[in-house]
Amino acid sequence: MRGIRIALRGAAAAVALAVLSALPLSGTATAAVPTTNVFPIAHSGAACTDSYGDPRPGGRIHEGVDCFSPAGIGTPIVAVEAGVVDRHTDASGCTTSTSVSIRGNSGTRYYFGHLNVRYVGNTSTVARGQVIGTLGQTGNAHPSCGGGGPHLHFELRPDGVNTVDPYPYVITWPKVGGGGDAYNPFGRFDSLAARGGGAIGLYGWAMDPDARTTALAVHIYVTASNGVRTYHPDIANGYRPDVGSAYPGYGNYHGWDTVIGSLPRGSTKVEVYAIDASGLSGGYTLIGTRWVTVT
DSSP states (O other), X not given: OOOOOOOOOOSSOSSHHHHXXXXXXXXXXXXXXXXXXXXSBOOTTOEEEOOTTOEEGGGEEOOSEEEEOTTOTTOEEEXXXXXXXXXXXOOBTTXXXXXXXXXXXXXOEEEEEEEEEESOOTTOEEOXXXXXXXXXXOGGGSGGGTOOSSOEEEEEETTSSSOBOSHHHHTTSOOTTTOSSOOOOEXXXXXXXXXXXXXXXXXXXXXXXXXXXXXXXXXXXXXXXXXXXXXXXXXXXXXXXXXXHHSTTSOSEEEEEEEEOOOOSEEEXXXXXXXXXXXXXXXXXXXXXXXXXXX
């Protein structure tokens, strides 16, 4: 699990996009990122990759996440929080993308890069969910510049200066117009170990962005050394403050800790599924597969 962390400062940025996003806001107090924010791309199928902190050309460190839409170029980009546009740039070759920076009413600063077009400029007041531009591939995101094609580069600076990993936040924000059961459950199968006497112990966590504080059902399938596959249900309602800290707005009770006994000795496969809070058919996510030698 990737925790929220302050970005490591790399060498001077090679492109103006990174220079702009690194400029601090003066006089901005530390802010709590609002839990009422919305997802930056207005499409139910949009998603972000957890690429914060990854190395980039020129000795840079990726200070945001990359977000994609199945609709590609032209998908609406929206303000995640109400606030004021404090900076923007317009595309210029491979060095500068079309971008918008918003200082939210909470004091948190948001950066939106690689836009195709922008609809707002400096000092513009924006509402939460207002379209501020469209998804693009300007600047070094363009294929001719060696980029990865259309996507949104999104940064989050709660104190207006230092970046944090946006991923734990964006996966909790609802998509404008998405509604209903928009997100799949997710989690982690943290550990599996033999306990002796034919028993195994395993633990992890699971949650659903559509029902943030709901304790999810967890389904465990064990394939023993004799080939027999058995089902073992559990509930992810155990105390996990580490998870609650990493995913604000979800609460601290999403852990599961299970002991399964009476298994034959030998190599054993264990699969864990988080079950969607909606209860819809097919609503589940495989959150991990591990092997253990039962003793």
